[in-house]
Each structure stands twice: as C-alpha cells, then as structure tokens.
Amino acid sequence: MSDLPYRFEPTATAAELHERFDSLDAGAETDDTVTIAGRLLLRRVQGKLAFGQLQDSTGRIQLFCPAQVTERFEEFGNLDLGDWIGATGEMMKTRKGELSVRVREWVLLAKARRQFPDKWHGLSDVDTRYRQRYVDLWVTDEARRAFQIRSQVVSSMRRRLEAQGFVEVETPLLHAIPGGALARPFITHHNTLDIDLYLRIAIELHLKRLVVGGLERVFEIGRVFRNEGIDPRHNPEFTMLELYQAYADYEDMMRLTEELVAGIAEEVVGTTRLTYGGQALDLTPPWRRATMNELIAEHAGVEVDLEMDVDALRKIASGFDVPVDDDWGPGKLILEIYEKTTESELWGPVFVTDYPQEVSPLARAHRSKPGYVERFEPIVAGRELGNAFTELTDPDEQRARFEEQARLKAAGDEEAMIVDEDYLRALEYGLPPTGGLGIGIDRLVMLLSDAQNIRDVILFPTLRPEQER
C-alpha cells in the first residue's frame, strides 16, 4: 500500500522564487515560508548538512537541509536522483550566495524507480531522447526550450489571427476523399459505415467550404498526415496552419505571411534577426518576391518558360539529372528543374511566385500570365515554409482541373487528386475571391528554435516500434 499523497499544493515555482528573492544578500535569512515541488535532480549530502537541486517546470531552486532543521534528515539523504518531492521551508541565501529553501518539511510525491541519466552529460543518444521524451525533457535544456517556443508560437499565432478577425474552426481529420494537396494518404476503415476513410493530407477544401458558408476569415491549426518518407525535415504527421480570407488575393497573403511570421518571431524570441544553423536569417518584412522562372535563371543559369518547346525543357531537365517522366508537361518540368537546382539554394526569406497551373490544381489562373497561377511558396533556409494562392473559385474550371488530376491518377500518379463532387457543389453556390495560406508549424518552430531536425520540435516523432525483449 502506497502512502504517497493524492494531492499536493505548491505555493511557488522556482522561477517565482528567483524573481522575488534573488536580490537577497549572501547569508541572508527570511521568515518567508514557501512550498515547492518538483524532481530532485542533484544532491550533495555532507554529513549533517545536505543540499539538493529541485527542478520544476520553470527552473531550479536549491534545497538547504541541515539535520537539525529538516525532518527525516536521514531519509532525505537517501532520496534518489529523479524522485519527485514537495518541500516547505524558509527562503534564504547561502554564504556563497545561492538562493535556497531551508527545508523543514518534505514529502515524497513519486519514486524514480529507474535511474536518471548522467547529471552532467545528459542524454546524447537521439533514439532514447525521442522514445523517452519524459526523461529528455528533464535532462536536455534545449528540448525544454524548443517545446516552450512551440507553445508560444502557436499561442501568438492564434492571438494575431483572432485580432485580425479570423475565426478558428475544427474540420474532419477523417476524409472520404483525400484532397487539398498532392500527397499519398494513410488509409483507415470505418466498421459501421463499412467504408475506407483517409487521414487528411490538407485542411484546404473544408475551410474553403466554410468561406462559401460565410466564414469570411477562417483558420485551423491542426494535424495533417502524409504517407511519405521520414527525414530530418519530414514527419508523417505534422501540424499546419491553414487560413482563408475572402476578398483577398495572393498579394494580400504575402503581406499577411511576412507580418505574421515576423510578428511571432519578435514576440517569441524577441527579434526577427535570427541565426539558423550558424547563418544569419533576417525575417524582417518585406520579404523578397521573385517568380519561379526568375529564380531558376539566377541559380541554374537557364531561361525557362511555359512557351518553350516541351522537348527543349526535357533536355534542360535531363541536363540537371532530373529523371523525366514522359507524362510530364512543361509546367511539371519547370517545377522539377526549380526543385532540383534552385529551391535548396534559396536562403530567403523569399516568396517564390507564379507557379505553372499544371502543378497547381486548386489555384486561380494568373490574371495576366497564361498557363501560370497566382501561387507562392515562402522559402526560408532552403525549405518551403508554406504554400499559398489566390483560390480558384470557378466550379467549371475546378472540375476540369480535377478531371485532369483524375487522369494522372489513372495513369499511375499516386499523389494525384480525384474529383470531389461535394466541393464542386460548394463552389457552385459561390466562393468569393479568396486568398488562402498554409504554413508548416513544425518548420516555423524549427527556424525559431534553431532546430536542424523536425524531431526536435515534435514531442513524440514517428519511430519504428521497439522490439519486445
């Protein structure tokens, strides 16, 4: 029978105590009684005097425990590193100037039956860090920091969007028709309906239905699933912000993006001038705008255009070692050339604009450039941070785009879309001019926490299951 308490009531956190009492002089004693709780992560017993370092979610505070003052002193000295305890005592500073709680009463809240990692070296095996995040969070300062930043980023994002009149919604994760992006979905099954359902690969189509429904500014921050490879920038489930704004176009979305990201950076890390992977990264608006074709010319040294002969584009692509598929039109060829030669070279931030329509089935045709759409991707540190466009609103045009996608699907393209009749019906009721934007939250947090691996900003990244021993 365990005699561990069912409840405990700390009156202060480590951070609060430092804020209130750091100004004490070395050797000072007070009558201020506090109760704190946390894990004992360091301990130094010295005969009739013991010191402990208690860590809670806000930081660390020293416990000062003379045998004459601290109850059950012998037992206190036998605590293991990692034990959860609660302690009550008076605030003081040691002669050496370390702020401490002089512990009178204390209670064991939970026993650490497994040994904690080395107090100095911590955990370096990344596999263990990801699998046992509950340990990692205690012993790896950067891990705690990254997830604090993540929390603040999402919180700041919500507040900023709400302040601009955006309404947050939740739409289904289980989709009968996967859509809104070009990606392979996870498939699952509903027993009672006896139908296959897909974990969503994007939020897009439901949110645009809501704009049809009169939610003129709408957003969702939520999990999206793509059945693709895992690498330092990709996790099969990741978090996206998607937002849609009636009456806006992609120029509005560019302004919104740079202001949102810069505002969040300012609020969360205090500056828009970051260092990412040792290189300076300045998120201060305005960000550069450049068309895909201009950037290809800059970085690959070749002029490409949809007007060009397909065979000429094929030749250019092959020249850059792009494996060319016979089915690809000029738009897909240009995109592949861009991704192979240019994208990873862009440090940014830069808005890459004016994508070929062929690879953008949900974006509206460019108002002045035939064959192109009003779409951009914000590129930062050589990677896409998001995707946005002036939304395609014409139901007939959308049907034609879906049918072209369905043709590609039939030809073997597993990432192509299929016709979504209900979405077309919604468009037939009328979607106003609308700007849409998606931002990868994980990627944004990586930038702001200087993380080189997406797993460092996802608490429990997807891993192979451990084998039974």
Place this chain on the structure above:
RNA sequence: GCGCCUCUAGCUCAAUGGCAGAGCAACGGACUCUUAAUCCGCAGGUUCAGGGUUCGAAUCCCUGGGGGCGCACCA
C-alpha cells in the same frame, strides 16, 4: 526502398584479434555552506540478436533488428 555509418554498465564513453575498463549514477562509510561537492570502499556486463572464421572475437565475415546521415519521395 537503396547506399554509408553506428549500437559496449542506468547515463557518457574507452578497449581494433589476446584477462571487457573509466567517470558519473547506484550500494557501504566519513564529512554542517555545497555548486558536476570531496575522500575511502564495494559492486555492476547475453559488448543489440543469431550464426560463422579463429587457438582466441566487443573487434573480422554473414543474416536479422534499432538508430543516424545521404539519395529517392515530399511540406
């Protein structure tokens, strides 16, 4: 999916074909101002698993497993 690298005590790491080791943690002891406390003592292992080569394997080879990086795919 392919290629390269990696896996040794709870943690961090040595030992590169010749007796499996250290620091921290644990365990026993000393110590009333420590800061990774210090000092003395004592334990701790299916070297990821299985097979092979060898007088002898943590080390070399093969198969399998976990992880990392790169490529492919993608945001």
